[in-house]
Amino acid sequence: MPARLLPVSTPFFDAVIIGAGAAGLFCAAQAGQRGLKVLLVDHADKVAEKVRISGGGRCNFTNRDLDVRAPHKHFVGQNAQFCRSALSRYTPADFIALVERHGIAYHEKHKGQLFADRSAEDIIAMLLAECAQGRVERWQPCSVKNVVFLADEAGGTSAGSYQIDTDRGPVQGRSLVVATGGLSIPKIGATDFGYRLAQQFGLPLVAQRPGLVPLTFDGQAWAPYAQLAGLALPVEISTGAKKERMAFVEDLLFTHRGLSGPAVLQISSYWQPGTPLAINLAPGVDLPAALAQAKVRSRKLIANELAALVPSRLADAWASQSADWQRPINEAADKALARLAERLARWELTPTGTEGYKKAEVTLGGVDTRALSQQTMECKAQPGLYFIGEVVDITGWLGGYNFQWAWASAHACAQALPLH
Structure with a gap:
């Protein structure tokens, strides 16, 4: 008689992060280095395509002129003050220190804008090295088909987990982080997945439109x-x-x-x-x-x-x-x-x-900040669900501000993710 096949248990992670762009990579690295078991999933073949093409291929990775005491000066959104907490806890100086620790040469080009001397690939390699240090598991390319919240056995909403159905099979995560970006530059893989996920869980959205875009x-x-x-x-x-x-x-x-x-x-x-x-x-x-x-x-x-x-x-x-x-x-x-x-x-x-979005550098609008905690980026009404980076209704000026928001929101989220 043929051997009976035993059911394969669904892999369980402390955090599943959807989107391997700037915010997703940085959040995964930070969470992994805190000791969490992290899975990073992205539908694209390559990580961080937006980082790769930014700044003429040299990545304008932050702006040293950012005033964290008055972030509304450099950011747009229905409540630009929302970004103040994250930006004040992870500053341009913090990211610059990381860049220097990895031996990446950089220069200031104009009005506080910092660029890698050699290539944006150096910044991507740094993010991947940080993920490796945190033992982050990465599935790529891998599309997410469906997400379901599994409440605790008592039927409450204070605890639970998420089941994520992917091209590579189902996984479960105690926390789910959405770092899917916006709609800008569809040719490198931008989709509305993050907004659809927000709507699935009842989060309000601010209408999206192209930002940092040429006018006709x-x-x-x-x-x-x-x-x-x-x-x-x-x-x-x-x-x-x-x-x-x-x-x-x-x-x-x-x-x-x-x-x-x-x-x-x-x-x-x-x-x-x-x-x-x-x-x-x-x-x-x-x-x-x-x-x-x-x-x-x-x-x-x-x-x-x-x-x-x-x-x-x-x-x-x-x-x-x-x-x-x-x-x-x-x-x-x-x-x-x-x-x-x-x-x-x-x-x-x-x-x-x-x-339009084909030439826009960012997407204005997104997940309404009123639905999120500014300290943790977690949904107030949906435990264990976090939104970070461009998918949120926070948009920076040209010149490295959007990357700093990616790093800062990712850091705030990673520090808040519960340990097993």
Whole structure:
């Protein structure tokens, strides 16, 4: 008679983490090093693809200018103050110390932004080494098909575990950590799985939309500016009025379809559809005075004088918009020069949309922070379920802030996960 096959017991872990991006890897490493038995699951072939492509392949891993006493200055969300607890307990200095401990050379590029000297691969290798130190088990590629909460035998909700059905069979975890990221850059595997899981367990969601994303304009209206594609210059860009006004001084990039560059990516997280942007194309320059002085001393064309203040291609494009600006500056009417100065200092235009998730660096919105503990990242109404990183309604500025939120939220969660 053939031997009877015995049922194989379901593997049990202290914590199962879904998503092997920045937050998931770091949480797994920290939890494992605390002595927890950790399983890290991801549907993609490679870990941390977003880390790999970030910062031009060098990973802008944090920002030393982050002010943990006032995180709302650098973060967006319905309650940006939510991130304060995690960010104050795991700071940029803490992550920098880890990078240095692994011997990774880095540099500051601009406004506190820190990049690996060699490659983002160094940061990924560091995260994997930290996971190895914590004896983290990793299943990849491995998709999660279903998640069920198993209440304790008494039927209560204060204890229990999660059964996770995967491509490699079922597993159970005392805690379940969702680090699945947002919807941005679908070509590297972004999905809405984390949001669907949140809804399954009754968590409210804040509507998602692309963040840190180029803005687009009506094709016909944009035609005069499409010729400037590739041109970059420093600007002041703003949106909103009075107390709601937000402004950045950063580089702007013209594209065939609209505007990009750090200035636009930053403002896109605050821009509301249907509202205008105001752009000062020559910040720090007193344009009326500069043009008035040029009128007295010069016989050059207005465009030529303007080219001393802004890039020549921009000067030509602006001067071509009015016959009053296509003449020697000494022959121009004072009102015409004043109008030109005003237009350059406050160029108002209303985007028609964005380049969408395919070009967005992050996703705005996500799991409502009101449903989570800011100390532990655990769901208030669902024991043992945690959400960390980009899947939560916390979005940082461009420049390493989102990675710092990933590290900090992951750390807060890992320190709170119960030991067996």
